[in-house]
Structures are given as structure tokens and as C-alpha cells.
Amino acid sequence: MKLKQITACLVAATFFGSNPAFAQTSKVSGDVIKIGVLTDLSSIYSDLAGPGAVIAAKMAIADFSKDGTVIGKKIELLSADHQNKADIAANKAREWYDKDGVDVIVELVSTNVALAVMEVAEQKNKITLVSGAASLPITNEKCTANNVHWTYDTYALSNGTAKAVVKQGKKNWYFLSADYAFGAALERDATNVINANGGKVLGTSKHPFPNSDFSSYLLKAQASGADVVALANAGQDTINSVKQASEFGINKKQTVVPLLMFISDVHSLGLSAAQGMFLTEGFYWDKDDKTRAFAKRFILQHKRMPTSVQAGVYSSVLAYLAAVQKAGTDDTQAVMKVLKSTNIDDGLFKGKIRADGKFEHDMYLLEVKKPSESTSPWDYYNVKAVIPAAEATQPLSLSRCKLVTNK
Incomplete structure (x- = not known):
């Protein structure tokens, strides 16, 4: 049908x-x-x-x-x-x-x-x-x-990607964050997950939104010695960050983790550049x-x-x-x-x-395939885990929404 x-x-x-x-x-x-x-x-x-x-x-x-x-x-x-x-x-x-x-x-x-x-x-x-x-x-x-x-939302992204990477033993993080509400929220929520799972944030750099040159921010992240360079940005900012991190060779010694990435970004980067990256999505075609x-x-x-x-x-x-x-x-x-x-x-x-207006549904922890693993156009992901709706959504008991009464 x-x-x-x-x-x-x-x-x-x-x-x-x-x-x-x-x-x-x-x-x-x-x-x-x-x-x-x-x-x-x-x-x-x-x-x-x-x-x-x-x-x-x-x-x-x-x-x-x-x-x-x-x-x-x-x-x-x-x-x-x-x-x-x-x-x-x-x-x-x-x-x-x-x-x-x-x-x-x-x-x-x-x-x-x-x-x-x-x-x-x-x-x-x-x-x-x-x-x-x-x-x-x-x-x-x-x-x-x-x-x-x-x-x-940023809670789901953090409880997917950030938690998975910390559990791999990569404990020390450095953030490159878009300098507006989204970047701040994603950095904050990911930091909470990192700390809760035994990790530590060594530093952060906030970049203009949008931005094209990430060299100074990436060099600071490289100098920090962090295990992970986390990208709290999206769209073309993420694409540019990943490309420039590769140009600096940062991805050879540190793990570059885009906390928000879409299949359109992977398509623009190509599997050779994006392979092995983890991301969290609510839908995969x-x-x-x-x-x-x-x-x-x-x-x-x-x-x-x-x-x-x-x-x-x-x-x-x-x-x-x-x-x-x-x-x-x-x-x-x-x-x-x-x-x-x-x-x-x-x-x-x-x-x-829910009462707070959040559509609660499962999310998916995805890993970008190696070029050799892809068998057809747009065959980009391995589904590593299904994150149940209740785990992917902030508990209502923690809500700060005025519509939620069961606090």
C-alpha cells in the first residue's frame, strides 16, 4: 500500500x-x-x-x-x-x-x-x-x-548524541556555539548531559550567526586538548565548521561532534568527510x-x-x-x-x-556510514539506537512551562 x-x-x-x-x-x-x-x-x-x-x-x-x-x-x-x-x-x-x-x-x-x-x-x-x-x-x-x-529539541539532541559520545570514553569537551538562543540552549543542555555522565567541559567559543570563518575558534578548541570539539550550531555553519576542522587536521586527534546535523548537511559534506559522525534525528527516510x-x-x-x-x-x-x-x-x-x-x-x-506543547515521539541515534558501506544514493546512516520518546523528552516534572501543573 x-x-x-x-x-x-x-x-x-x-x-x-x-x-x-x-x-x-x-x-x-x-x-x-x-x-x-x-x-x-x-x-x-x-x-x-x-x-x-x-x-x-x-x-x-x-x-x-x-x-x-x-x-x-x-x-x-x-x-x-x-x-x-x-x-x-x-x-x-x-x-x-x-x-x-x-x-x-x-x-x-x-x-x-x-x-x-x-x-x-x-x-x-x-x-x-x-x-x-x-x-x-x-x-x-x-x-x-x-x-x-x-x-x-536540544534536550533530545543532547540525550542522543552527547550521551553516546561520552559513553565512548570521550570525556573532555570544547564547544563552538552559535551566538544566539539556539546555540546557548544546545550548549547548556549538552553540558548537563556531559556532566551527568562523568564528562567535563574545558571551554567554549561563541561565534557570530551566521559565520564563514571558524579558524580562530577551531584553533582555540585544538589548543584546549579536549577529546571532543562539539559544534552547537546548524546548517551551513555546521558544514563550514566540519570542513575547516578537517583542513586544520583537528579531526585526526580530536573528535568533531556536530550536535545538530541533517541529511542535507551530510550530502553537502560527502561521506568521506562526514563518516563516523554521530547525530540524533527524529526522522530518517x-x-x-x-x-x-x-x-x-x-x-x-x-x-x-x-x-x-x-x-x-x-x-x-x-x-x-x-x-x-x-x-x-x-x-x-x-x-x-x-x-x-x-x-x-x-x-x-x-x-x-503533551501539556507543554511538546510532540513526544521516538528519536534515532544515527552514525554516518563509510563510503564503502553506502549502497545507493542517499544511503547515509546506520541506525545505532532508537531513543524512546520518554527518554528523548524532558520530563514534565522538570518543566518550567506555565501550562504544566503537576510540578
Whole structure:
């Protein structure tokens, strides 16, 4: 059975089965359901999110409804480039919510962008579904009742990659961290894991975001004598860091560990440069028949395999539409109630949304293959371990989210 057929069956079984609102007259603002993909279309994160995220959202709409409707109302998709700037993102969000009648904004790669748009959405009583941003504050001190953090966060990355590398006996770490909220959050969460497992952080260097020349930071890391040079950055910054570390010969005596890496990064680096690196992801296209079926359809349109962020956009848009269908309305509170009370299983992700807005699902510890191990294009990973959802997600008992009451 093709993924499109599987998805239709799952949606029908999960969301339609006992829903009295399905056949009733719906209440929809503006008489249309509007979804906005706000992403990096032209800069440092465009490869891991960008145009591929827009394609993923279109695929979700097409898979949900053959005629592009939900509860009898047309589904419209908008997209825009936030340029990784919080002010541009916030202004676009206000325009979409106020003038264009957008119901939900998805993707939102980079933490500064996600937090800015989440704040606007809270003010306007609209929904955000974050796939690309990673920082733990999104579902902690900065949480909102109208947001879901979909794909991954810095807690999951740290409890996957950092823990695995420390357990290999590599105890002394040095960080190269992007100098904004995401880099700080990833460094902090990874440090907690390193310390808890008997490791030690010898130092850190913070670099501008984005950046092209990492030589001075890498030389400091080399001089530290640390076992591990940890990269708390992403996208092109990670690619440049790894390439320049190789040029300096750092990877011959120290282990370079990207704490956030995507299949698009591995593709850009090539297996010769990336082989042996560990990373943590919430999605891998070659995991099973369902993920492969989705990926084969995606690559026909995008000419590249989907990243976890792009898969997360597909999953979040599909779940949002199913929630609108079940609620019989696009009312924010009604839709959020359905989202937080429904188990999600769309063939790519399986889990549930917690009170703090975190979509809790399994993560995967991956190792980049040697060139000799790869048997086909985009065959890049060995799956080393499945990290259960409960282990990959910060316990609610530690939450700083105002929505969590069981402290």
C-alpha cells in the first residue's frame, strides 16, 4: 500500500470514526482554512527547511484531501522567507494573521524566529507548529497554549548524541556555539548531559550567526586538548565548521561532534568527510517502508531526500487538518484541544502532544556510514539506537512551562 493510501486510512480511522462534527455545518473564519509556511527560503537554513518545507506542506494537503478542502472549506497555502530575522518574521506573522486570515503558521526554523512568531500568535489567538527550531525554552519558560514543538529539541539532541559520545570514553569537551538562543540552549543542555555522565567541559567559543570563518575558534578548541570539539550550531555553519576542522587536521586527534546535523548537511559534506559522525534525528527516510514511500514521492518534487524538519512540516500540517476536521471548526482552542488529546501516527512520526506543547515521539541515534558501506544514493546512516520518546523528552516534572501543573 502506498503512503498516500496509508495516510488516508490513518486519518480516517483516527479522526473521523466517532466524530459527530464531521457531518455538521462547520464554523470557519473567512470561510477558508489558511496555512502559512514561514521559513528560510534563501539563507543558511534553506537547505534543511526552505523550499522543501513548502513542498512537504503541499504534499500533506494533497494527501489529506483530494479536492483540497476540509469540512467543506478550501485549504490555501501561503509561504514567505523570514531571512532568519525575528522582526521580519513577526511582521509577516501579524500581516498573515490580521490581513490574510491565516489560521496556523508552520515550520519556523531558528529559535529567534520561532519565539517571535509564537508571541504574535499568542497575542492574536492563533496557532504555531514549530518544526525547524530546536531550543528547549520553546516548551519551557517561553511556552504558549497555542504552540506545538514538533520535530526535535536540544534536550533530545543532547540525550542522543552527547550521551553516546561520552559513553565512548570521550570525556573532555570544547564547544563552538552559535551566538544566539539556539546555540546557548544546545550548549547548556549538552553540558548537563556531559556532566551527568562523568564528562567535563574545558571551554567554549561563541561565534557570530551566521559565520564563514571558524579558524580562530577551531584553533582555540585544538589548543584546549579536549577529546571532543562539539559544534552547537546548524546548517551551513555546521558544514563550514566540519570542513575547516578537517583542513586544520583537528579531526585526526580530536573528535568533531556536530550536535545538530541533517541529511542535507551530510550530502553537502560527502561521506568521506562526514563518516563516523554521530547525530540524533527524529526522522530518517530509509527507516522503513512508510518513510521510504514518502521520501520517494518527495524527491521527485524536490530532487533531494527530506530532512527531519521537512518531514515534520508534513506531519504537523496533516495533523492540523485532521484536528480541524474533527473539531468541525478552525477555532484555535477547539483545534488545540483535539491536537493535545489525539494520538498521532502518520507513518513518519508516532506519539502524542503533551501539556507543554511538546510532540513526544521516538528519536534515532544515527552514525554516518563509510563510503564503502553506502549502497545507493542517499544511503547515509546506520541506525545505532532508537531513543524512546520518554527518554528523548524532558520530563514534565522538570518543566518550567506555565501550562504544566503537576510540578
